Amino acid sequence: MQKQLVTLAASAVLSLSAVSAQAAILDDVKAKGYLQCGVTGGVPGFSAPDSNNVWAGLEVDFCRAMAAAIFNDADAVRFTSLTSQERFTALSAGEVDVLSRTTTWTMSRDTQLGISFVGTMFYDGQGFMVRVEDGIESALDLSGAAICIESGTTTELNAADYFAANGMDFNTVVFVDQDEVVKAYEDGRCDVYTTDSSALAAERSKFANPDDHEILPEIISKEPLGPVVRAGDTQWFNLARWTYFALLEAEELGVSSANVDEMLGSDNPAIKRLLGVEGDFGTPLGVTKDWAYQIVKTVGNYAEIYNKHVGPDTPIGLERGLNALWRDGGIQYSAPIR
Amino acid sequence: MTDIGFVRSEIVSARPAPNRSSGAIAWVRKNLFSTPLDTALTILGVVFLAWIIPPLYGFFFGNAVPPGGTVEQCRLENAGACWAYIAAEMEFFIYGFYPAQEFWRPNLVFALGALLLAPLLIPKVPYKRTNAVLLFVVYPVVSYILLAGGLFGLRVVPTEQWGGLLVTLIISVVGITLSFPIGVVLALGRQSQLPIIKTVCVMFIELIRAVPLITILFMASVMLPLFMPQGTTVDKFLRALVGVTLFTSAYVAEVVRGGLQAIPRGQYEAAAALGLGYWKRMGFIILPQALKHVIPGIVNNFIALFKDTSLVYIVGMRDLLEAVKTKNDSAIEWQSANTATTGYIFAAMVFWVFCFGMSRYSIFMEHRLNTGYKR
Numbered sequence: 001m002q003k004q005l006v007t008l009a010a011s012a013v014l015s016l017s018a019v020s021a022q023a024a025i026l027d028d029v030k031a032k033g034y035l036q037c038g039v040t041g042g043v044p045g046f047s048a049p050d051s052n053n054v055w056a057g058l059e060v061d062f063c064r065a066m067a068a069a070i071f072n073d074a075d076a077v078r079f080t081s082l083t084s085q086e087r088f089t090a091l092s093a094g095e096v097d098v099l100s101r102t103t104t105w106t107m108s109r110d111t112q113l114g115i116s117f118v119g120t121m122f123y124d125g126q127g128f129m130v131r132v133e134d135g136i137e138s139a140l141d142l143s144g145a146a147i148c149i150e151s152g153t154t155t156e157l158n159a160a161d162y163f164a165a166n167g168m169d170f171n172t173v174v175f176v177d178q179d180e181v182v183k184a185y186e187d188g189r190c191d192v193y194t195t196d197s198s199a200l201a202a203e204r205s206k207f208a209n210p211d212d213h214e215i216l217p218e219i220i221s222k223e224p225l226g227p228v229v230r231a232g233d234t235q236w237f238n239l240a241r242w243t244y245f246a247l248l249e250a251e252e253l254g255v256s257s258a259n260v261d262e263m264l265g266s267d268n269p270a271i272k273r274l275l276g277v278e279g280d281f282g283t284p285l286g287v288t289k290d291w292a293y294q295i296v297k298t299v300g301n302y303a304e305i306y307n308k309h310v311g312p313d314t315p316i317g318l319e320r321g322l323n324a325l326w327r328d329g330g331i332q333y334s335a336p337i338r
Numbered sequence: 339m340t341d342i343g344f345v346r347s348e349i350v351s352a353r354p355a356p357n358r359s360s361g362a363i364a365w366v367r368k369n370l371f372s373t374p375l376d377t378a379l380t381i382l383g384v385v386f387l388a389w390i391i392p393p394l395y396g397f398f399f400g401n402a403v404p405p406g407g408t409v410e411q412c413r414l415e416n417a418g419a420c421w422a423y424i425a426a427e428m429e430f431f432i433y434g435f436y437p438a439q440e441f442w443r444p445n446l447v448f449a450l451g452a453l454l455l456a457p458l459l460i461p462k463v464p465y466k467r468t469n470a471v472l473l474f475v476v477y478p479v480v481s482y483i484l485l486a487g488g489l490f491g492l493r494v495v496p497t498e499q500w501g502g503l504l505v506t507l508i509i510s511v512v513g514i515t516l517s518f519p520i521g522v523v524l525a526l527g528r529q530s531q532l533p534i535i536k537t538v539c540v541m542f543i544e545l546i547r548a549v550p551l552i553t554i555l556f557m558a559s560v561m562l563p564l565f566m567p568q569g570t571t572v573d574k575f576l577r578a579l580v581g582v583t584l585f586t587s588a589y590v591a592e593v594v595r596g597g598l599q600a601i602p603r604g605q606y607e608a609a610a611a612l613g614l615g616y617w618k619r620m621g622f623i624i625l626p627q628a629l630k631h632v633i634p635g636i637v638n639n640f641i642a643l644f645k646d647t648s649l650v651y652i653v654g655m656r657d658l659l660e661a662v663k664t665k666n667d668s669a670i671e672w673q674s675a676n677t678a679t680t681g682y683i684f685a686a687m688v689f690w691v692f693c694f695g696m697s698r699y700s701i702f703m704e705h706r707l708n709t710g711y712k713r
Binding site for chain 2: 041042043044048049051052053054055078079080081082083085086089090093094095202205206207208315316
């Protein structure tokens with residue numbers, strides 16, 4: 001109810017303000033001298049303080065990449081913690097310039113709130129975690145299992161659908177609170193714990209012995225998480241979208257923060273276009289022609305960001321999966337820069 | 339009559355009371371074992387303490403990992419509180435995201451505050467008026483410039499980067515110092531003969547008192563931006579500060595009104611008979627008596643305010659408790675069975691120290707001012 005009210009109010013205001021002339025966000029941001037980025041209160045791997053108490057994470061790095069494209073400085077960005085209730089209002093009221101806060105791209109949000117989803121920084125989806133000792137290899141082996149679940153969420157419905165579709169039966173152990181669910185699973189009151197796979201991984205990293213638990217490969221729902229901007233400012237939307245594409249394109253072309261300076265001398269025309277050696281793709285976006293060079297130089301490419309914050313070598317330990325590039329079996333795909 | 343056999347020529351020295359009626363044994367007999375029920379309760383109490391104290395001691399001290407320990411120690415099977423985690427993340431708990439090379443600024447603000455507050459709280463120290471002006475007028479300005487920066491070559495630190503104990507203290511100190519005068523004015527306004535002033539005060543008090551603080555903060559964070567023209571934003575921190583202050587001032591107003599009503603009508607009339615005007619009447623005769631009565635109530639409100647500062651997480655601010663929660667969630671390198679528990683215990687201890695301090699000081703003030711009513 002609360003959410004609906006906020007949504008309603010937000011769309012009402014947006015339809016009003018759509019009439020008045022939109023000031024270009026990019027000009028405002030350049031005048032301010034920094035990018036205001038809305039993030040979570042602290043979700044490890046996505047946006048959370050690191051050990052030096054500096055914001056770090058996959059979504060944080062998207063904002064840093066945008067700042068690098070605009071100011072050639074990945075630190076010209078300020079972060080605002082937003083709760084899930086206030087995130088869209090804060091975006092539409094102009095308190096933040098870009099919202100990069102584990103927000104699922106859905107049709108109603110994209111079309112009714114006066115906001116535009118830029119792309120999918122992270123393909124999330126509901127998964128299952130089990131104990132390694134149970135020897136379960138696939139979600140299809142879960143018939144008859146006791147499942148710990150948070151009540152009243154889409155998680156519960158998704159699980160019910162999945163089991164029904166595969167003709168399996170299961171027992172749910174339902175809790176109101178995420179922490180209770182985790183505790184119950186840890187205490188062995190159920191065999192399986194299900195929620196979004198990124199959350200599964202984050203929770204697993206907090207267990208006393210993370211290696212005793214595994215996340216099954218099946219993903220049973222679509223939760224594309226991506227950055228969001230205000231609707232109506234095409235230039236700003238383009239800058240956000242092509243920042244995202246530049247991260248992917250750099251990975252695809254093998255350009256990383258380590259070798260980007262050598263790559264300036266590359267003969268590959270695609271790399272030349274990406275790094276602004278040939279052609280000028282920055283000016284139409286309202287930034288300098290070496291915008292993508294700055295992004296890769298200071299923040300890195302998509303693979304670097306992913307592996308640094310949520311990849312297999314981090315405590316979160318998520319395989320690339322759907323988030324691999326299209327040529328590696330994933331669905332991360334950038335439109336070509338040409 | 340000379341056959342008096344014995345005349346004591348010196349006073350017999352007093353013998354100590356028998357063991358049964360004084361000393362430790364008597365105290366124990368009297369207080370712990372005077373009736374069978376007492377005896378049973380005492381034994382029960384000792385058994386309870388014997389049952390609860392060793393594990394608590396083990397958790398807090400014996401098996402606890404002291405500051406400087408490693409996370410591996412915290413992860414051991416029977417490890418107690420992980421104080422090493424608190425020590426390692428202390429900076430975040432105190433300053434939040436405040437940039438590390440600028441820590442001297444909040445530190446200076448803390449130190450100045452303590453330097454100015456201490457002499458004001460101790461009744462014997464002279465120059466109260468100068469001290470008060472420094473603390474309530476000069477200090478806030480200096481603190482703001484120091485913390486926010488932007489002047490005198492200080493780097494700008496936006497309020498989003500403030501956090502932890504710093505935020506808790508700023509909100510409660512500003513809330514307390516502002517809500518008290520506002521509350522007194524509202525209480526006087528509510529008793530005013532002027533209909534407009536009275537109506538405004540009553541409406542304000544009743545409106546604010548009738549909604550939870552969460553609602554006010556939520557309103558300030560989610561609805562307020564919608565009412566304002568696109569692009570104009572009021573700092574979130576300021577919004578939280580205003581919300582908390584208004585909320586507390588409504589409560590203080592009602593407490594003060596209770597005090598005003600306790601003053602006999604004769605005092606008002608006598609003050610008027612002396613030819614004093616309204617403000618002098620209130621300032622010299624009525625309020626000093628009324629406020630003295632309501633010190634416990636007012637301090638109650640201030641303690642509540644101090645604890646309510648945790649609710650600013652609603653607007654995405656990070657007070658001490660929220661800073662602890664953030665680190666509990668995100669400091670993966672410190673994850674162990676007791677990490678989160680230790681974090682919460684630490685937050686509780688800090689809150690307790692401040693609230694208990696306020697409570698003791700208020701009792702001290704009550705005794706000092708309790709000149710005419712001592713019972």
